Amino acid sequence: MAPSVPRGVLAPLALAQFICSFAGSNMNVMINDISTDLGTTVQGVQVVITLFLLVMAALMIPGGKLADRYGRKRCLLAGLLVYGVGALASALAPGLGVLILGNSILEGIGTALLIPPVYILTTLLFTESVARAKAFGIVMAMGGVGAAAGPLIGGLITTTLSWRAAFLFQAIVVGLIAVLGRRIADPLPPDPESSFDVLGALLSACGLILVVAGIQLADNDIRLTIALIGVGALALAGFFVNIRAKERRDREPLIATRMFTDRTANLGLITQLLQWLLLIGTSFTVATYLQVIRGYNAVQTGVIFTAATAGLLVSSLAAARFARKRSQRTLIRVGFFASVLGLGALAVSAGRSQNPWALTPGLLVLGLGIGLMLTPSVTVVQSSFGEDDQGEISGLSRSASNLGSALGTALAGTILVGALTTHAYATATLALAGIGLAGFVVASLLPSRAVTDNHPT
Template sequence: MTPHASAEGTSSALRRVLIPLALAQFICSFAGSNMNVMINDISHDLDTTVENVQLTITIFLLVMAALMIPGGKLTDRYGRKRCLTVGLAVYGVGALLSAAAPGLGVLIIGNSILEGVGTALLIPPVYILTTLLFTSVSSRARAFGAISAAGGVGAAAGPLIGGLITSAISWRAAFVFQAMVIVVIIVLSRRYLRDPLPADPTRPFDTTGAVLSAIGLILVVMGILVADDNIWLTLGLIVAGALVLAWFFASVRAKERAGQEPLLSTGLFRNRTSNLGMVTQNIQWLVLMGVSFVVSAYLQVVRGYNAVQTGVIFTAATVGLLLSSLTAERLAKRYAQRTLILAGFVGTIAGIVVFLAMIAVSKSIWAFVPGLFLIGLGIGAMLTPSVNIVQSSFSEGLQGEISGLSRSVSNLGSSLGAAIAGTILVAGLTKTPERAYALAMITLAVIGIAGLVAAVKLPSTPPAPAAAEPG
């Protein structure tokens, strides 16, 4: 039987495989955004500040980004399904601990650390298994479309679902909801998922590389987080992070020259198409999480809306994202992936412009809808093609590495989005809160333009997948 035999079975079997994979991406994306509408409730209940709760959110996103590369590499050694299951279990424990948190410290351990570590273990297997199980262009586009849609909806609908649960019960129930979904995923994955490739317990793991890459990423993002407090500390942390990352790449090259297996193959960075695709991925998630953060905070702090009202307003983005994501397969058959990514960035930037223009001239709740809808529509249109371009750029032998790197880049974008937006909001760059929020949105639009430039440089027809290279 070939490695893909089980994948090429009936369409119903393929759909069953997709359910736990899509749910896993949904709940992780949900966790990254649903706390945005619970900031006030959590800060009051735990007797802490809004800034500390925002820091908890950012640490969760940062832990994901810092550990995603090692998490992807571990799948080769211990197996994709096993890493998925362990990640789900760790995540579930973190969710329950967060639900019972008596103070901020326990919430950080449960939500930021355990859920972050669990996500880093479970997300790479989701994308590796999808790439290995869905081998044709159309089936892979369909699969990534469903998973990207689930992730995008989780991020966009997080404020609504979190708001409803918080208002109806409490913010703690939102974490219990996450734990319940995790149980469902574990049951479904044990029943339907099969790992098409055997694990290799003898596969070496680059512990030094894992530590260096994680420390480097953490220092860079922490530098952005403290930008409003001390510019010299900011520069120091960013420079230190850059130096640690340079040390990491030097370590990788040294291991390759010695014939050892590093955490990442430098061959991953020689693929121009993949590099550009990862840039677009990073910026997509940066803009999505940044917009979610800014809009949710604006609605609660400036407009005084409660969690449910905030979530309902943000539904416009959810609807737009869902519409475009679920048509991924159909669009992939009609248009080049580059075209879809370009259209997505144009739509997202236009949505931010419309959003700012509408709320500047109208105080109506409906003024938020057109811009948020366009933002969701644009981001949803490019999530799937960006993932497909990156994953399809490499052969099966490099799927563990590229999946971890790709997801790390995306989650780094999420953490940067929250960090950059939060820094602008609390930096006091303007005298009025409304202008601070507008400045944050304008910054996200400018970053979106950088993503558009990267998309322009993508080839119309991606080259054949690259095989593993020795270095």
């Protein structure tokens, strides 16, 4: 750590990543409670969860640009404020519409404002390579644990108090982060003269939202699905045309095209997307299976999912030690391989045992695999660019992760909601296992000796 960095600055940054990841998975165990209380359906709750993750993904790149323009700490605090208001609105929601406004929209926007500063500040504050690697490991581990522990913590709060109390918990944690964050000093001044690509932000957001919405509606109307994905693809194509045109005119685009020209970084981004797709997709699949098909309550569902939390925590904490002896590529490949084994075990256990604890071996192996590769993938991406590009690559990196989370929920929900049966559960887990195999192939294309620092040499 740089000598001028006050002690304790990492705690609010890591806690911010924890609560945002927690918010992405804790609602999975509240499906029955929210559906009953608000008079909606499983698909209605799925829309809330997917939209929250999608808003984060769509706005993460603009969030990184705003952090550079207005200041990292200022955007962090603004994000905490918006997130806190959204959490309180969700806790008081009288219906599905207000829950979407509070959780999906306001919490999603708040997260997109505060997460890019977390990664930019970590890069700028921790200048020594070993300290930076350790700091990134802690932040990523807290993110993974937040996602994996979301079902357990959310289940305990929901069963003991109510699902609304889980949102009050988020508001309290956000307030704590704001208090702890007072020690953080922005290492670089803001750049208010920098331009903001409004058209690029709109095109990228619309493109991502339409593509994921198309996937989510696949079980209802295949023609609508094709139309939405087609229009979304056109919007994303327009986004890339727009940024190239701006660069040719020497104007600043939403994100520079050079962010997409580094082969190693591109492969790393794909592995990030697929990792979070597996983690959040499995969380939604298992939670829906246990609650809707097996009839378990929130805390029972959360306790069963603790096996994944334990595996993720153990392997993510050990990943830094493994990285001293093994390449990033090796860790990511082993992580995907273990994840596929875990998902295979979950698929085999479907219908073969009435004991819900039969799911724990598969969840444990899945958690071990995911935890092993979370930090190496981020390291590969962040290390491909210098400090001047950390704002842009941090936004792109988190956008890929949150897009993966949204796709995971949309894909799993599309398979499950169409037919809430044990067969559908097995189909969903096998589909996720196939995606895990694709991740293994992508990881195999990474350089055999990836960098271990969070900054290129």
